[in-house]
Amino acid sequence: MADGNDEKQRQLDRYRVDSEGSRLTTDQGVRVDDTDNSLSAGERGPTLLEDFHFREKITRFDHERIPERVVHARGAGAYGYFQLYESLAEFTAADFLCDTSLRTPVFVRFSTVAGSRGSADTVRDVRGFATKFYTRQGNYDLVGNNMPVFFIQDGIKFPDFVHAVKPEPHNEIPQAQSAHDTFWDFVQLQPEITHMVMWLMSDRAIPRSFRMMQGFGVHTFRLVNADGRGTFVKFHWRPVLGTHSLVWDEVLRIQGNDPDFNRRDLWEAIERGAFPEWELGLQLVPEEDEHGFDFDLLDATKIIPEETVPVRVVGRMVLDRNPDNFFAETEQVAFHTANVVPGIDFTNDPLLQARNFSYLDTQLIRLGGPNFAQIPVNRPVAPVHNDQRDGYNQRIVHRGRTSYAPNSISGGCPMSGVLSGDMEGVYRHYQERVDGAKIRKRSPSFDDHYSQATLFWNSMSGWERRHIVEAFLFELGHVERRYIKEQVVQRLANVDGDLARQVAEGLGMPAPAVTTPNHGRTSPALSQANAPRDSIATRKIAFLVADGADLGRAGQVRAALEEKGAVCEIVAPHEGQVGSVTVDRQLSAVSSVLYDAVLLVGDGELAGNGHAVHFVREAFKHGKAIGALPGGEALLEAAALPGRQGVIGPETTRDEFAAAFAAAIAEHRTFDRDVDSVAA
Numbered sequence: 131m132a133d134g135n136d137e138k139q140r141q142l143d144r145y146r147v148d149s150e151g152s153r154l155t156t157d158q159g160v161r162v163d164d165t166d167n168s169l170s171a172g173e174r175g176p177t178l179l180e181d182f183h184f185r186e187k188i189t190r191f192d193h194e195r196i197p198e199r200v201v202h203a204r205g206a207g208a209y210g211y212f213q214l215y216e217s218l219a220e221f222t223a224a225d226f227l228c229d230t231s232l233r234t235p236v237f238v239r240f241s242t243v244a245g246s247r248g249s250a251d252t253v254r255d256v257r258g259f260a261t262k263f264y265t266r267q268g269n270y271d272l273v274g275n276n277m278p279v280f281f282i283q284d285g286i287k288f289p290d291f292v293h294a295v296k297p298e299p300h301n302e303i304p305q306a307q308s309a310h311d312t313f314w315d316f317v318q319l320q321p322e323i324t325h326m327v328m329w330l331m332s333d334r335a336i337p338r339s340f341r342m343m344q345g346f347g348v349h350t351f352r353l354v355n356a357d358g359r360g361t362f363v364k365f366h367w368r369p370v371l372g373t374h375s376l377v378w379d380e381v382l383r384i385q386g387n388d389p390d391f392n393r394r395d396l397w398e399a400i401e402r403g404a405f406p407e408w409e410l411g412l413q414l415v416p417e418e419d420e421h422g423f424d425f426d427l428l429d430a431t432k433i434i435p436e437e438t439v440p441v442r443v444v445g446r447m448v449l450d451r452n453p454d455n456f457f458a459e460t461e462q463v464a465f466h467t468a469n470v471v472p473g474i475d476f477t478n479d480p481l482l483q484a485r486n487f488s489y490l491d492t493q494l495i496r497l498g499g500p501n502f503a504q505i506p507v508n509r510p511v512a513p514v515h516n517d518q519r520d521g522y523n524q525r526i527v528h529r530g531r532t533s534y535a536p537n538s539i540s541g542g543c544p545m546s547g548v549l550s551g552d553m554e555g556v557y558r559h560y561q562e563r564v565d566g567a568k569i570r571k572r573s574p575s576f577d578d579h580y581s582q583a584t585l586f587w588n589s590m591s592g593w594e595r596r597h598i599v600e601a602f603l604f605e606l607g608h609v610e611r612r613y614i615k616e617q618v619v620q621r622l623a624n625v626d627g628d629l630a631r632q633v634a635e636g637l638g639m640p641a642p643a644v645t646t647p648n649h650g651r652t653s654p655a656l657s658q659a660n661a662p663r664d665s666i667a668t669r670k671i672a673f674l675v676a677d678g679a680d681l682g683r684a685g686q687v688r689a690a691l692e693e694k695g696a697v698c699e700i701v702a703p704h705e706g707q708v709g710s711v712t713v714d715r716q717l718s719a720v721s722s723v724l725y726d727a728v729l730l731v732g733d734g735e736l737a738g739n740g741h742a743v744h745f746v747r748e749a750f751k752h753g754k755a756i757g758a759l760p761g762g763e764a765l766l767e768a769a770a771l772p773g774r775q776g777v778i779g780p781e782t783t784r785d786e787f788a789a790a791f792a793a794a795i796a797e798h799r800t801f802d803r804d805v806d807s808v809a810a
């Protein structure tokens with residue numbers, strides 16, 4: 131549960147309502163006798179207009195929907211807190227980044243970008259990672275993604291990019307997919323997208339869990355200290371459980387088995403008390419080093435390699451409470467990049483500048499007017515006083531006769547810092563010197579669209595590269611126009627000749643004759659193969675059992691795995707009991723794709739059960755750890771796997787089994803299996 135001292139939760143308590151023990155009323159508080167039958171003239175007669183309960187109920191229903199977010203429509207959110215490890219007062223005046231004793235309440239919303247509100251979770255897409263810090267100095271929103279770069283350099287291109295990736299306008303197909311002509315047409319014509327497309331084709335676009343993905347503020351922001359000195363900053367969130375992804379074939383199957391896979395995973399982990407956690411990292415660049423890179427810090431299609439500027443870990447965030455109501459909280463939460471607090475400022479990144487306009491604008495239409503900051507989830511815990519008052523849905527009764535400044539009638543209140551002479555905690559913009567002619571022109575320092583795409587490719591392990599090539603082939607395999615595919619391959623020739631050749635081969639076209647020489651640089655921090663793989667906490671493991679199974683050994687393994695934080699489920703051909711054990715899920719109602727690993731407990735009957743055999747083969751195909759106890763040997767044989775990598779077989783001794791199985795699960799996936807030959 132959320133910390134009892136959490137200022138935000140105390141504030142929300144004032145708005146929380148429970149229906150338990152209550153009586154049904156109208157919106158006016160009048161008790162209702164019957165809500166199942168409308169008022170009519172006689173038993174078989176027409177419904178009467180005077181039935182105010184009927185009219186109110188239907189009218190309210192007719193108006194239940196609000197516009198979904200134009201992007202990032204599908205998401206899931208949770209409350210928690212942020213705590214700092216070390217004071218950053220040297221760099222910023224932001225209270226929550228200076229005082230290590232503070233626990234700053236947060237609300238985080240994760241999302242996919244392209245799909246509608248009802249689309250599946252596991253699609254190839256960027257994930258949104260938006261954090262609202264309810265600080266004592268007002269709300270600070272860090273509205274980031276799980277990838278550190280973006281598709282375009284200037285926000286004026288955002289509508290074009292979004293229109294290209296969203297379902298095509300003539301038939302609204304396809305839903306939540308980039309695998310279609312308009313997206314790839316945009317790609318072939320817009321070279322600045324190349325770096326981001328490499329990320330999008332990588333496993334980063336199919337995270338195993340919101341809890342197992344990184345977050346990035348993307349832009350270069352600016353920290354400003356109490357003396358007005360600025361420092362450039364890039365924000366990073368690092369998941370304590372490591373960064374892990376699904377595999378593509380699995381993603382497709384999860385969409386049918388559990389379209390809410392990522393949302394459910396977040397919800398269930400928090401309900402179980404396995405609170406997701408991230409560390410906040412900063413890359414800090416002194417102002418005087420602004421021009422010391424071979425790219426422009428203001429270009430959101432570039433990273434600062436961690437090997438060049440290390441990430442300084444400064445605090446941690448824990449999510450420990452699910453919302454009470456999806457619509458009230460997760461749907462109505464309103465993020466805005468321009469919600470900053472003293473000590474945090476913008477840069478001239480043209481993408482960020484556009485965002486600073488767009489988010490407020492979109493909330494006005496989405497949330498029906500200018501008073502959305504009064505919706506409970508959006509309310510700051512800092513006091514709010516100003517003369518901005520009327521408009522739809524004003525919930526506050528402002529007293530007094532004035533709503534202008536300066537005034538004398540209300541003693542000049544609410545009074546600005548300057549008028550009051552009290553400048554404590556006021557927001558002061560960084561005094562950046564700006565001059566130049568008004569021009570519509572991109573700086574030449576934004577021109578290099580390929581070097582970092584190459585850096586990303588070079589930094590990938592063998593299996594990550596394989597997945598990227600397969601992703602290009604899947605996506606371009608859904609593109610109808612041959613010339614678009616050819617042009618995309620030409621773009622890839624600027625990234626790496628071998629990449630372009632592999633994609634061209636798969637598409638049955640000649641490899642590009644001219645390729646840009648590869649610069650050979652790498653950034654090991656970009657590879658998920660280098661991410662920590664030392665925990666099985668919250669991993670879901672299916673125990674395949676059938677009547678007659680020897681449950682003694684399985685019980686020991688279960689205890690050992692659960693001690694390390696794993697979640698074990700008994701899966702059997704029928705519900706009810708198997709021996710003394712209660713079955714959690716019936717075999718035909720689940721699929722291997724909902725689990726991280728599988729333990730074959732037995733008994734022999736399972737070897738003749740198609741569901742069970744498919745379960746094991748599919749888990750193998752997706753690189754998952756497989757354990758087989760002696761009773762599961764027949765099933766293992768029936769699965770006829772083409773290898774034993776990542777399989778802990780029945781020959782493993784009783785003493786070693788649980789530890790060996792746990793180690794295989796912690797590896798996340800075994801990617802050196804021959805999976806192409808596995809029909810599953």
Ligand code: HDD
Pocket residue numbers: 199200201202205239240241257258259260273274275279280284285286288347348349430463464465481484485488489490492493
């Ligand atoms: Fe955006 C939503 C992240 C560029 C305009 N964006 C939105 C959300 C996230 C991001 C996480 C969902 C927030 C939530 O959960 O409610 N957007 C990004 C990142 C970007 C980015 C990391 C580039 C670095 N966005 C971007 C540009 C524009 C927008 C360039 C417009 C010029 N974004 C919006 C929006 C949305 C939005 C239309 C839709 C719903 C909302 O804001 O509240 O204003």
